[in-house]
Amino acid sequence: MTGIRWVADGFNGLADFTTLPCEPKAPAHGEVTVAIRAAGVNPADLKHVARESDPALLPMPIGYEIAGVVTAVGPDTEIASGPVAVGDRVAAFRVHGGYATAMTIPADKALALADSADDAQAAGLLLAGCTAAEMLDRSQAQSGDVVLLHGASGAVGATFLQLARRAGITVVGTAGLAQFDSVSRFGGIPVAYGPGLVRRIREATEAATAGGPIVAALDAAGGASATKASLELVADRSRIITVVDRKAAAEHGFAALSGGAPESAAYRDGVRGHLLDLLAAGELTVPISRTFPLAQAVDALRLVTSGHAHGKVILAV
Numbered sequence: 497m498t499g500i501r502w503v504a505d506g507f508n509g510l511a512d513f514t515t516l517p518c519e520p521k522a523p524a525h526g527e528v529t530v531a532i533r534a535a536g537v538n539p540a541d542l543k544h545v546a547r548e549s550d551p552a553l554l555p556m557p558i559g560y561e562i563a564g565v566v567t568a569v570g571p572d573t574e575i576a577s578g579p580v581a582v583g584d585r586v587a588a589f590r591v592h593g594g595y596a597t598a599m600t601i602p603a604d605k606a607l608a609l610a611d612s613a614d615d616a617q618a619a620g621l622l623l624a625g626c627t628a629a630e631m632l633d634r635s636q637a638q639s640g641d642v643v644l645l646h647g648a649s650g651a652v653g654a655t656f657l658q659l660a661r662r663a664g665i666t667v668v669g670t671a672g673l674a675q676f677d678s679v680s681r682f683g684g685i686p687v688a689y690g691p692g693l694v695r696r697i698r699e700a701t702e703a704a705t706a707g708g709p710i711v712a713a714l715d716a717a718g719g720a721s722a723t724k725a726s727l728e729l730v731a732d733r734s735r736i737i738t739v740v741d742r743k744a745a746a747e748h749g750f751a752a753l754s755g756g757a758p759e760s761a762a763y764r765d766g767v768r769g770h771l772l773d774l775l776a777a778g779e780l781t782v783p784i785s786r787t788f789p790l791a792q793a794v795d796a797l798r799l800v801t802s803g804h805a806h807g808k809v810i811l812a813v
Contacts, residue, residue: 499597502793503555504545512545513794516555520600523570528603530586534619535594536561537788537796537809538651540755559594563587563609563618564813567598575606577769585609589622589768590755595793597813607769610776617775617782620651620808623755625771625780626764627716627739628655630753632663633763634737635712639664642701642708644729647717648684649675651808652739654783655771656714657682662779668700668710670717670725675806678783694725715740723748783807 499518506512520529541558548556566584574580580603588606593599609618631652637643643660647653648669660667661683669684670693679686685704687696701710713726715738723744726736736750745752753760774780785807788796793811800809 500790501557501593501596501599502559502790503557503593505555507545507549509546510542510794510797513558513797514555515791518596518598520598523568523573523600523603525570526573526603527570527600528566528573528575528580528586528606529568529598529600530562530564530588530606531567531598532562532564532594532596532813533615534563534813535559535596535790535811536620536623537793537800537811538623539800540623541595542797542801557593557596559596559811560591561587561589561619561622562591562594562599563615564598566606568600570603573603575603575608576765577607580606580608585611585613585615587613587618587622587772589626589764595790595811597790607772609772612778613772613776616784616787616810616812618772620782620784620810621655621771621775621780622768624651624808625655625782626768627753627755628652629659629767629771630760630763631714631716631737631739632656632659632665634751634753635714635735637663637665637712640708641711642666642668642705644697644710644713644726645669645684646713646715646719646722646726647671647740648679648686649806650716651783651805652716653684654678654682654807655780656716657684658780666705666708668697668704670697670722678806682781689721693721694728697725697729711735712737714738718744720744726750784810786810787812
């Protein structure tokens with residue numbers, strides 16, 4: 497049955513997004529076709545379009561992460577987690593065109609999804625979750641350590657807080673006052689943005705840890721104040737890590753992670769199954785701020801790119 501998919505038919509922002517009829521091709525060896533139940537919406541979706549300028553790439557399908565049901569399997573094909581059959585539930589990460597009713601994807605992008613895992617949660621987990629897991633890994637923090645996280649109330653921040661708590665790591669997390677409960681819910685110590693940030697971080701660290709040093713600073717928010725605080729509080733620049741401000745990283749000599757880098761891609765591919773296992777076991781939660789129907793994908797993107805989603809935005813198909 498013909499469905500729809502969202503595409504960018506220009507490079508001038510949200511006004512260029514539109515829908516096209518979608519009829520997934522039959523899967524070849526190494527491919528599966530998935531009827532999509534939910535898709536994650538991410539700032540990277542729009543950034544991907546903004547980076548391009550070649551008209552030959554248009555119309556450009558968008559959307560990196562999905563959850564759904566397998567409707568066809570290519571010959572002699574397994575997904576990343578093993579054998580697969582029609583009717584199996586899967587989650588997939590790093591697909592191209594997830595804002596759709598169905599798509600045929602490389603089978604190695606898909607993993608089995610347990611019956612206990614919700615479609616929307618699974619569709620919102622992997623991009624932000626793999627980013628958070630890599631940040632924590634690269635921080636080299638151990639049980640008993642204290643780390644600083646800028647942007648603790650966002651989708652990346654929520655997963656980071658949960659993974660850090662499981663590892664026995666204390667997180668001081670910056671957030672707006674209205675999001676303090678969200679940070680505390682996942683085990684973080686909230687600190688408000690704004691003037692006096694470094695002083696408040698030091699006070700919060702002293703109160704919670706009797707003055708234990710902050711061993712690493714992770715930035716999922718961006719901005720000059722986050723960079724300034726990280727540089728002032730963490731001397732070892734190899735343990736200052738950003739996923740949003742490559743310019744500042746280059747200027748000051750600290751690390752900037754990108755899922756497109758081979759080392760990061762390999763790490764994230766290796767951790768995605770573990771994250772799905774935690775989700776299925778109820779040991780990891782994806783805070784969903786809002787769900788939109790597929791027909792309102794542009795509105796969903798507008799909310800995400802505003803910076804005020806404070807959690808994951810999902811398209812329900």
